[in-house]
Amino acid sequence: MIKMGLIGIGRMGSYHLNLYDEIPSLRLTALSDANEQILQEKAKQFNVFSSSNFEDILDKVDAVTIAAPTKFHFEIARKCLEAKKHVLVEKPITTNFEEAVELFNIAEKNNLVLHIGHVERFNGAVQELKKIVNNPYLIESRRVGPYVERMKDDSIVLDLMIHDIDIILNVMNREVIDVEAKGSKVYSNLPDFASVTLVFDNNAIANILVSRVTQKKDRTMSISQEDAFIHLDYTSQDINIYRKGLSQHIFGNKELTYKNEYILERLFVYKDNALKLEIKHFIDCIEGRKPRIVSVNHELRSLKVALEVDRILKSKVGRCEVIS
Numbered sequence: 192m193i194k195m196g197l198i199g200i201g202r203m204g205s206y207h208l209n210l211y212d213e214i215p216s217l218r219l220t221a222l223s224d225a226n227e228q229i230l231q232e233k234a235k236q237f238n239v240f241s242s243s244n245f246e247d248i249l250d251k252v253d254a255v256t257i258a259a260p261t262k263f264h265f266e267i268a269r270k271c272l273e274a275k276k277h278v279l280v281e282k283p284i285t286t287n288f289e290e291a292v293e294l295f296n297i298a299e300k301n302n303l304v305l306h307i308g309h310v311e312r313f314n315g316a317v318q319e320l321k322k323i324v325n326n327p328y329l330i331e332s333r334r335v336g337p338y339v340e341r342m343k344d345d346s347i348v349l350d351l352m353i354h355d356i357d358i359i360l361n362v363m364n365r366e367v368i369d370v371e372a373k374g375s376k377v378y379s380n381l382p383d384f385a386s387v388t389l390v391f392d393n394n395a396i397a398n399i400l401v402s403r404v405t406q407k408k409d410r411t412m413s414i415s416q417e418d419a420f421i422h423l424d425y426t427s428q429d430i431n432i433y434r435k436g437l438s439q440h441i442f443g444n445k446e447l448t449y450k451n452e453y454i455l456e457r458l459f460v461y462k463d464n465a466l467k468l469e470i471k472h473f474i475d476c477i478e479g480r481k482p483r484i485v486s487v488n489h490e491l492r493s494l495k496v497a498l499e500v501d502r503i504l505k506s507k508v509g510r511c512e513v514i515s
């Protein structure tokens with residue numbers, strides 16, 4: 192049984208907390224949050240040790256989840272790893288590549304599990320991709336939704352697009368040789384939408400569109416490869432595969448029509464709670480039942496590309512004026 196502590200019980204931390212009783216081999220033993228009111232409320236509800244100083248809970252746990260704001264991840268994770276605790280840290284692990292490398296080095300030196308909470312990896316539809324994707328040449332990804340004022344100081348790349356970058360890099364498993372990024376501010380002082388192109392070493396291309404100023408939420412990815420066009424919906428966890436596509440123009444007497452035929456395969460996807468699977472995977476790795484699904488090098492690769500996209504975007508972002 193792994194004794195688990197949670198550091199940061201805000202929006203994301205609360206999701207983790209509410210799932211612990213569904214994970215075999217995990218027992219919540221301690222909580223920490225800088226906000227005393229939140230902390231007392233949750234400590235009473237879950238009847239466990241608590242402290243607003245995360246270092247005080249470390250002798251009560253084998254492992255921690257860090258769901259504090261990103262700017263504190265490095266310091267908290269470093270101290271937890273140095274205290275020989277396994278760590279699941281919410282994404283993004285850090286906003287600095289060298290700090291992420293340092294954390295993985297400490298984890299390796301101490302033989303500890305360090306995972307990043309890329310929850311979308313555990314989406315049932317994403318799990319199926321491994322079985323059907325084969326040498327894709329064009330990927331189109333959309334992650335758009337309405338504006339939320341409280342997110343205005345977060346980077347859309349490190350907050351939203353990092354999920355798409357991570358999944359695309361793991362699907363492609365090739366080197367990125369060029370990055371183009373364009374975006375604009377609308378309501379906040381950071382890019383509120385962005386269009387990014389990743390070019391791979393075989394000239395395959397991924398176009399990623401992210402927006403936090405689009406009235407309708409839409410989270411999808413399409414993949415073109417030789418034998419199939421694959422369409423994935425992250426929200427419904429559905430995958431449709433279109434094969435043997437044929438298109439033709441039909442020249443009638445007075446009009447020209449267009450016909451497209453294909454075979455449509457609707458894949459059966461086992462749909463479970465992705466966050467629950469992410470926590471379960473962390474526990475399985477600690478207990479040696481499973482190897483990590485994404486290697487440390489690939490974890491770092493996703494962060495590196497995300498940081499590069501973020502840097503390019505911020506270096507040339509303009510404001511798109513809207514009439515209100």
Ligand SMILES: NC(=O)c1ccc[n+]([C@@H]2O[C@H](COP(=O)([O-])OP(=O)(O)OC[C@H]3O[C@@H](n4cnc5c(N)ncnc54)[C@H](O)[C@@H]3O)[C@@H](O)[C@H]2O)c1
Pocket residue numbers: 198199200201202203204223224225226229243245258259260261263281282283308309310350
């Ligand atoms: N995986 C995902 O899809 C996903 C989604 C949302 C957020 N996140 C990540 O989760 C993290 C938290 O985001 P959130 O939206 O839950 O933020 P939040 O502001 O709702 O919650 C953060 C909590 O941490 C507490 N806190 C602050 N400093 C602390 C400290 N030093 N020690 C202990 N607690 C501290 C705050 O009091 C607050 O309760 C961020 O890194 C964010 O990027 C990931």
